[in-house]
Structure formats: C-alpha cells, structure tokens
Amino acid sequence: MASRSTRRPTIRDVASVAGVSASTVSKALKGNYSLRDSTVERVRQAADELGFIPDSRGRALASGRSFTVGLITTDSSGRFSIPIMLGAEDALSAGEMALVLCDTRDDPLREQHYLKALVSLRVDGIIVTGRRVEPREPIDVPIPVVYAFSPSTDPADTSVVVDDHAGAAAAVRHLHTLSRKRIAHVTGPESHLSARVRAAATQEAASTTFAGPPLYGEWTERWGRLAVDVLLRDHPEVDAITCGSDQIARGVCDRLRELGRSVPGDIAVTGYDNWSVMALASRPPLTTVDMQLEELGRRTAKLLLDAIAGSPRPGPQKLPTRLITRESTLGT
Amino acid sequence: MASRSTRRPTIRDVASVAGVSASTVSKALKGNYSLRDSTVERVRQAADELGFIPDSRGRALASGRSFTVGLITTDSSGRFSIPIMLGAEDALSAGEMALVLCDTRDDPLREQHYLKALVSLRVDGIIVTGRRVEPREPIDVPIPVVYAFSPSTDPADTSVVVDDHAGAAAAVRHLHTLSRKRIAHVTGPESHLSARVRAAATQEAASTTFAGPPLYGEWTERWGRLAVDVLLRDHPEVDAITCGSDQIARGVCDRLRELGRSVPGDIAVTGYDNWSVMALASRPPLTTVDMQLEELGRRTAKLLLDAIAGSPRPGPQKLPTRLITRESTLGT
Incomplete structure (x- = not known):
C-alpha cells in the first residue's frame, strides 16, 4: 500500500x-x-x-529496566506450556511488559544459550515452565525468576504448581455424591510423578470404595481401551473409573461402549486435563479435572511482576483445580 | 541457593x-x-x-537495531499458530534474534495496542499469523512485516501460505494409485476458504471418479460420523473418502467401523493436518496431509531476516504440503 x-x-x-x-x-x-x-x-x-x-529504550535506559520478561519452556509440543504462556502473556501485557519466548526443546545447551541471551537483552525477569510436574534444577541468573508447573528443586524459589492431589480427590468425592461404591483408577506411567500423585490421592479419597491397585500404563487412548479389559476381569463389580488423563478416559469410554456397558449407567468415567478436543469429542463427553493452566500462567506473571517490583514471595504455591461435570458421570 | x-x-x-x-x-x-x-x-x-x-542494548543502540522480532497472532487456542511460532522462534534464535509474543485474541483494539508497543520496543520486524487462511488487512508499521498462514490482502506484501490445492490433490492421486474409483469428500463449513479450496482441488483431481458434491459441515468428529450415513445413502458404491481435517476423518473411520465397513478394505480414508493426537489415535491411523507449519514458520522468519537486512522478497509464496501415508489407505 x-x-x-x-x-x-x-x-x-x-x-x-x-x-x-x-x-x-x-x-x-x-x-x-x-x-x-x-x-x-x-x-x-x-x-x-x-x-x-x-522510543521505549529511553524509558528502559533511564529506569534501568527493559520492560520485557523471558519465558523459558522445554515443551515444544505445547500441551501444558501453551495455556500457561498465554495466561502469562495476558497478565504481562496488562502491565505493559513484553514476553520474549524461548523454546529450549529439552536441550540443556539450548537453555544455557537462551539464559545468556535473555540476561544480555536485560529482561527484567524470567518465567521457567516445562512439560512435567517433577521439580527441576533452578536456573542461575541474577534477576527474578518464577517457576510454573515444573517447580524448582530449591524450596526458597517461587514456584506455582497445580494441586493435583486435590484435583484427583475432587473427582472421587463427586463419584461418592453419585453413590458410586467401587472406584477404579487407570493412569499413565508409574515413573511420572503426576500419575503417582493422582493415584495416591484417588486411593486415599476412595478409601474402602477403592477397587485397586491403580492401573499404571501410558497416556494414550489405546491404554484406556486395554485397561478396561483388565479391570473387568479383576473387578467385574466396578461402577466408576477415574482416569489420569482425558485421552485414557476417552479410550475407556470407547471400549466400554464396544462391550455394551453404558456410561454412566453401568460405569461412570472421569478424565483429567479438560483438554477440550478429547473431553468434548469423547462419547459421552467427559467429566474431568481442569488444571486451570491459563490462570496458573497469570498468577506466575503477577508473582514475577511483584518480584521485579521488589516484593518477592518465595516458596512453592499450589493453585486449585476445577472439576468440570459432563455426561460421563451425570448422564443425559 | x-x-x-x-x-x-x-x-x-x-x-x-x-x-x-x-x-x-x-x-x-x-x-x-x-x-x-x-x-x-x-x-x-x-x-x-x-x-x-x-549489555546487548549497547550493540542495539550502536547498530540501530534491537535484535528482537514481534509475532502477532490472533489464535489463542494455537492449533495452527503454535507450530508456526515454534518454527519462527527456531530460525530467529539461530540468527541470535529474540521473539516477542503478542496474542491479540482476535481483538482489533488489542492488536493496535500491541503494534504500538512493538514499534516502541523498536523491534526490527514483525511476523503476523492467524487461525484462518482467509487474507487479512495489512498492518501499518514502518518496519518489515511478513504474513504467515493468513496472507495480507495487499499482493505487494510478503506472505507465506500453505499450498492447500496441491495438498488436497496429492491425497486424490494417492487414492488413484491404489485404484480407488469413487472418491467422496467430507469437509468443514463452506464459509471457510480452506474448506472450499480443498474441495475444489479434490473435485478437479478426482475428475470422473468424484462422488460429489462435496459434503460441507463442521470441523468435528461428530460431523464425520454423520456424513458417513448421508454418503452411504447417496453413494453406496463409494470406495474412498478424503476429509478436510483429521478430526472429520477420525469420525468417518469410527462410524464406518460401527457399520461393519472395513477401512481401507471397503473404503479408504484420508485426513488433513497430520495432527498427531487425532491422526495416530484414529482407528486405523490416518493417511493425511501435513501442512508443514513449523517449516512455514522457519521460512517466514528467514524472509523477515532478509527484509530486515535490506533484501525483501515481496509477494505471496506457497509452501508445499507433504502426504503422510498410514493404515487408513495402506492397510496393515
């Protein structure tokens, strides 16, 4: 033009x-x-x-600040990082700060390169996030840092994490409200902390109604389908299945339908993640636990802005999850 | 520590x-x-x-450059923008440039706010991307801009887009190679340019083997399931169905299985997107068209770096897609 x-x-x-x-x-x-x-x-x-x-660089040089924040993510596929990033970006832009994105693709060398670049750009602070809930080594930079989703191993660092224990327990309480008496749990690999935390919380909350042990496997629909066969052989009396992810829950629902078992008439099913493409496409749509990751991103950014302003809030913080109820437990 | x-x-x-x-x-x-x-x-x-x-700001002030690039996206859910963004970030970081992320959430006021902020930050250039392939109004800034996925309405601007026509035609040629003679097409809303382009390309490539008209609907699995019933009533002789998305194709496969029709034995099915969570979880896994969005992001960033260096390449550029073949056409 x-x-x-x-x-x-x-x-x-x-x-x-x-x-x-x-x-x-x-x-x-x-x-x-x-x-x-x-x-x-x-x-x-x-x-x-x-x-x-x-030119904002004048403002930046005069104030000693750059009005930019770096976000380091290890999660190139983005399932968990993306909503956290969008929430952080939303809160930062409201505070007139710009977000510089750095995707390390799980490569420690790349992370080091990015940290140097961010310090060189004189960002005012850094958000670190990842794909796993396992604690990670802290980064070593002389500016404020807040960890999101993947907490720092240093308890003095500011970390914002999902309260997975409360999330899994809420699903069980919901099933108890619906008078379910035999609750099984199907989840991802036992090597994943998120799978273990959710399984332990389910077992604790279900107490004598727990149809255990937890079935550990993979985070896939295929595992959900296979687990149904195992479960119905060992616990034919089961009337509810809580799952460690929406993908697993979707597989569980598909297999139950193929076997002529009604969901939730015979067996109620819950997922975890509220990943809409899975939870809504499932037949029936899934009651599931929403980790509220965008809110987690917003909270992380606000804590970082506080730290930049000189008021850090050290230590880990757990954010509540939210149970979303749909047809897989409530019926139509 | x-x-x-x-x-x-x-x-x-x-x-x-x-x-x-x-x-x-x-x-x-x-x-x-x-x-x-x-x-x-x-x-x-x-x-x-x-x-x-x-301090890189010294380098920046001396060179008149900030070594940062802004990315404006309208697509907060991220299906298409995220891989583009990751590809761009990869190419930019190799060129020691940082990427500033701006999510407008389809809000024109927010876009204006971000453009001002990016110009004020003295970014060296801007990438604009969106969720739709429809051309969009160009942005008015005095620095280099490259449009990705959603091209500019101004043909003099640099835009990098997917060659959807060639992508849809490649799926049909693959089915012809497999001797399929009656090819139907199920896709999203006719109001979407991407649905119309893919349908037209399918019809043209299928020629006398086309079992038309194209079935326009929604980008959902549910529509894929419904469309199978419509299709088998009007074209019981159909031996292949190309779909405008992997979600639709997954629904098509599910419904065909429920009706006892074998995929690909009776009817071969193709998707579009190579969205792994859909294409791989489908039963059977989908032959599909990969839009190579990460490569599109890389190409966009390289064109922007060229423009910043004083060598713009005006005009639209179509990037090739890639056909990924799996069991839904090849069998096991």
Whole structure:
C-alpha cells in the first residue's frame, strides 16, 4: 500500500512540524509541564499526525529496566506450556511488559544459550515452565525468576504448581455424591510423578470404595481401551473409573461402549486435563479435572511482576483445580 | 541457593578483578587488539569468573537495531499458530534474534495496542499469523512485516501460505494409485476458504471418479460420523473418502467401523493436518496431509531476516504440503 510510510518518523520530524526544538518535543511528550500548554498541545498534534511513537529504550535506559520478561519452556509440543504462556502473556501485557519466548526443546545447551541471551537483552525477569510436574534444577541468573508447573528443586524459589492431589480427590468425592461404591483408577506411567500423585490421592479419597491397585500404563487412548479389559476381569463389580488423563478416559469410554456397558449407567468415567478436543469429542463427553493452566500462567506473571517490583514471595504455591461435570458421570 | 548471586556483575567488577580500567574491559571484550594479549586474556578470565555478560542494548543502540522480532497472532487456542511460532522462534534464535509474543485474541483494539508497543520496543520486524487462511488487512508499521498462514490482502506484501490445492490433490492421486474409483469428500463449513479450496482441488483431481458434491459441515468428529450415513445413502458404491481435517476423518473411520465397513478394505480414508493426537489415535491411523507449519514458520522468519537486512522478497509464496501415508489407505 502506497499510503504506508517506509521511514519511521523521528523526534526531529515532530520538532520540525511543531516548530520547536527536539528537546522541547521530548519534554512535551514526557508531560513536563514547565512548558506552555499550547506548546505541549502543538507537539502532541504533530506527533499524532506523523504517527510518531517515542522510543521505549529511553524509558528502559533511564529506569534501568527493559520492560520485557523471558519465558523459558522445554515443551515444544505445547500441551501444558501453551495455556500457561498465554495466561502469562495476558497478565504481562496488562502491565505493559513484553514476553520474549524461548523454546529450549529439552536441550540443556539450548537453555544455557537462551539464559545468556535473555540476561544480555536485560529482561527484567524470567518465567521457567516445562512439560512435567517433577521439580527441576533452578536456573542461575541474577534477576527474578518464577517457576510454573515444573517447580524448582530449591524450596526458597517461587514456584506455582497445580494441586493435583486435590484435583484427583475432587473427582472421587463427586463419584461418592453419585453413590458410586467401587472406584477404579487407570493412569499413565508409574515413573511420572503426576500419575503417582493422582493415584495416591484417588486411593486415599476412595478409601474402602477403592477397587485397586491403580492401573499404571501410558497416556494414550489405546491404554484406556486395554485397561478396561483388565479391570473387568479383576473387578467385574466396578461402577466408576477415574482416569489420569482425558485421552485414557476417552479410550475407556470407547471400549466400554464396544462391550455394551453404558456410561454412566453401568460405569461412570472421569478424565483429567479438560483438554477440550478429547473431553468434548469423547462419547459421552467427559467429566474431568481442569488444571486451570491459563490462570496458573497469570498468577506466575503477577508473582514475577511483584518480584521485579521488589516484593518477592518465595516458596512453592499450589493453585486449585476445577472439576468440570459432563455426561460421563451425570448422564443425559 | 546461597551460591546464586543476587546482584548482576558490572563492567566495574570485571575491571576491579582484572586490575584494569572499565574502558579497557569494554575494549578487550569487543576484541580490540590494540591491547596486549595478556590484558585481553586477564579481562576475559575475570568476566568468566564473575559471570559478566555484556549489555546487548549497547550493540542495539550502536547498530540501530534491537535484535528482537514481534509475532502477532490472533489464535489463542494455537492449533495452527503454535507450530508456526515454534518454527519462527527456531530460525530467529539461530540468527541470535529474540521473539516477542503478542496474542491479540482476535481483538482489533488489542492488536493496535500491541503494534504500538512493538514499534516502541523498536523491534526490527514483525511476523503476523492467524487461525484462518482467509487474507487479512495489512498492518501499518514502518518496519518489515511478513504474513504467515493468513496472507495480507495487499499482493505487494510478503506472505507465506500453505499450498492447500496441491495438498488436497496429492491425497486424490494417492487414492488413484491404489485404484480407488469413487472418491467422496467430507469437509468443514463452506464459509471457510480452506474448506472450499480443498474441495475444489479434490473435485478437479478426482475428475470422473468424484462422488460429489462435496459434503460441507463442521470441523468435528461428530460431523464425520454423520456424513458417513448421508454418503452411504447417496453413494453406496463409494470406495474412498478424503476429509478436510483429521478430526472429520477420525469420525468417518469410527462410524464406518460401527457399520461393519472395513477401512481401507471397503473404503479408504484420508485426513488433513497430520495432527498427531487425532491422526495416530484414529482407528486405523490416518493417511493425511501435513501442512508443514513449523517449516512455514522457519521460512517466514528467514524472509523477515532478509527484509530486515535490506533484501525483501515481496509477494505471496506457497509452501508445499507433504502426504503422510498410514493404515487408513495402506492397510496393515
């Protein structure tokens, strides 16, 4: 488009149009009211006409801040990091801070490279997030850091994590409300902390109604389908199955339907994640635990802004989950 | 951790440890070889020991560049933007550029706010991406811009888009190779350009083997299941179904299985997107068209870096797709 200018207007262009010096433009746009109102107004009009935008690097150098925050993620596929990132970006942009994205792709060398680059850019702080709930080594930088989802191994660091124990327990309480008496649990690999925490919370909350032991496997629909066969052989009396993920729960529902068992009539099913593409496409749609990751991202950003402003809140913080009820437990 | 310093080491700290002046440190770290080798070595060692990192804002101010690029996305859910963003970030970080992420959430006011913020940050260029292939209004900024996935309505702008026509045609050619003679097409809403382009390409490539008209509906598994019933009533002789998305194709496979029709024995099925969570979880796994979005992101970033370096490549560019073959056409 011909109308789009190819050169950025400078402070000198504004000065020339307003008929004042460049330093007067600078003072006027900073709101220095030692100037006459009419001068300030003339400068503002000239700046508006030309589309002049003051250089934030001046603000940055004067304040010693860059008004940018780095986000380090190890999770290139993004299932968990993306909503956290979007929540953080939302809270930061409300605070007029820009988010610089760094995807380390689980490569420690790449992480080191990014940390150097972020410190060199003089970001005001760093958010570190990952794909697993296992604690991770802290990063070593001389600026504020907040860990999201994957906490720091250092309990003095600020970390914001999901309260998985409460999330899994809420699903069981919901099933008890619906008078379910034999509750099984199907989940991902036992080597994953999130699987172990959810299984332990389920067992504890289900107490004498637990149809154990937990069935550990993979985070896949295929495992959900296979687990149903194992479960119905060992616990034919089961009337509810809580799952460690929506993918597993979807597989469980598919297999139960193939076997002619009604969900939730014969067996109620719950998922975990509220991953809409799975939870809503499941037949029936899934009652599931929402980890509220976008809110977790927002909370992380706010804690980082507090730390940058000189008020850090050290230590881990657990954020509550939310149970979303749908047809897989409530019926139609 | 007590070992982590709380204060960023300054050039004066390095000077003090090396026993030289701050300006000598600055010269030594810039590789000014008017200094003695032993002095340069001493300064480098001191900088390493202290973990001193030079301020890139000096480089930025000296060069008139910020070494940052803004990415504006309208797509908060991220299905298409995320891989584009990751590809762009990968290519930019290789060029030592940082990516500033701006999620407009389809809000024009928010987009304006971000554009001002990015210009104010003095980013060297901007990538604009979205969730739809429909062309969008160009943004008005005095720095290089490249559009990815959603092209600019201005043909003089640099836009990188998916060659959807070739992608849909490749699926049909694959089915012809497998001797399929009656090919139907099930896709998303007719109001979406991507659905219309893929349907037209399918019809053109299938020619006399086309079992039309295209069935427009929604981008859901549910629509895929429903469409099978419509299709088998109107075209009982169909031996292949190409779908406008993997979600639709998954629904098609599920319904065919429920009706006792074998895939691909009776009817071959293809998807579109190569969205692994759908394409691999489908029974059977889907032959599908990969839009190579991460590569599209990389290509976009490279074109932007060229434009920033003074060599823009105006006009739209179509990137090839890739057909991924799996059991839904090849069998086991």
